[in-house]
Amino acid sequence: MYAILSVICYLASATLLARDLNASRPPCVPARLLALAALLLHAFELYHSAWQMNAINVTLFNVLSASGWMTSLVLVVLSVRRNILTPAVIIFPGTVVWIIAAALWPLPPIVIEGYSTSLSVHIFSSLLAYGVFATAALHAIVLTVQERLLRRHMQRPWMRSLPPLTASEQLMFRIIGVGWILLSISLLSGFLFVEDLFAQHLAHKTFLSIVSWLVFSALLVGRWRRGWRGLLALYWTLAGVLILLLAYFGSKLVLELMLNSGWQS
Numbered sequence: 001m002y003a004i005l006s007v008i009c010y011l012a013s014a015t016l017l018a019r020d021l022n023a024s025r026p027p028c029v030p031a032r033l034l035a036l037a038a039l040l041l042h043a044f045e046l047y048h049s050a051w052q053m054n055a056i057n058v059t060l061f062n063v064l065s066a067s068g069w070m071t072s073l074v075l076v077v078l079s080v081r082r083n084i085l086t087p088a089v090i091i092f093p094g095t096v097v098w099i100i101a102a103a104l105w106p107l108p109p110i111v112i113e114g115y116s117t118s119l120s121v122h123i124f125s126s127l128l129a130y131g132v133f134a135t136a137a138l139h140a141i142v143l144t145v146q147e148r149l150l151r152r153h154m155q156r157p158w159m160r161s162l163p164p165l166t167a168s169e170q171l172m173f174r175i176i177g178v179g180w181i182l183l184s185i186s187l188l189s190g191f192l193f194v195e196d197l198f199a200q201h202l203a204h205k206t207f208l209s210i211v212s213w214l215v216f217s218a219l220l221v222g223r224w225r226r227g228w229r230g231l232l233a234l235y236w237t238l239a240g241v242l243i244l245l246l247a248y249f250g251s252k253l254v255l256e257l258m259l260n261s262g263w264q265s
Contacts, residue, residue: 002045003103007096009038014092027085035076042069061102068095070131087138122189125182132179137241139172140234173223180216208247215240
């Protein structure tokens with residue numbers, strides 16, 4: 001029931017946001033309220049399907065659904081003071097796909113029993129870092145499209161509802177900075193509290209996460225020392241997010257879908 005209601009609210013909110021964007025006006029109150037309702041209902045669904053008493057079911061679709069929820073949450077929270085809900089037109093339907101996939105194609109459960117507070121910090125900081133970086137990547141794409149259209153003197157109606165380029169760019173790098181801090185916490189907590197972090201099933205995930213951290217570190221230093229912006233910042237942001245995606249979801253895709261014929265354990 002929670003899954004169905006959250007899907008309805010996500011799609012209704014995305015529809016209203018698309019309408020407001022096309023009409024060059026800020027997101028309406030009903031769209032924001034529906035987004036909040038979708039997040040709340042989705043949280044209940046995740047609690048029942050993924051988080052259980054002293055255990056976490058970390059199958060691929062559950063994690064993708066949780067990441068979609070985290071990305072949507074970050075975007076909605078950031079939009080409280082700034083009008084940056086534009087990427088939600090893409091994020092909300094994408095989140096719906098993972099909710100439906102988790103409901104219709106349940107994979108064999110991969111349950112972490114008796115997880116500790118320290119492990120919870122590692123898991124949630126990892127998911128939150130992904131959500132923040134995914135939001136930054138989508139924001140960077142919108143920013144790049146906006147900048148290119150302005151340079152070509154091709155004003156579009158939906159651009160009037162966006163913040164100025166300078167403000168959007170500053171916000172993007174603040175988002176990346178927050179994501180970098182969360183990824184740092186994730187890596188640090190992993191090294192301190194996760195046993196066998198470089199075991200066979202975790203080695204590539206750990207390595208790629210470190211590479212992603214280095215990419216975002218270089219981007220922030222480049223912004224600070226050399227004023228990186230525009231397409232250069234976009235490419236570095238997308239590269240870091242892609243590596244982070246491969247670090248976790250690539251490994252789970254191989255382990256759960258390709259190596260388990262017929263999705264059987």
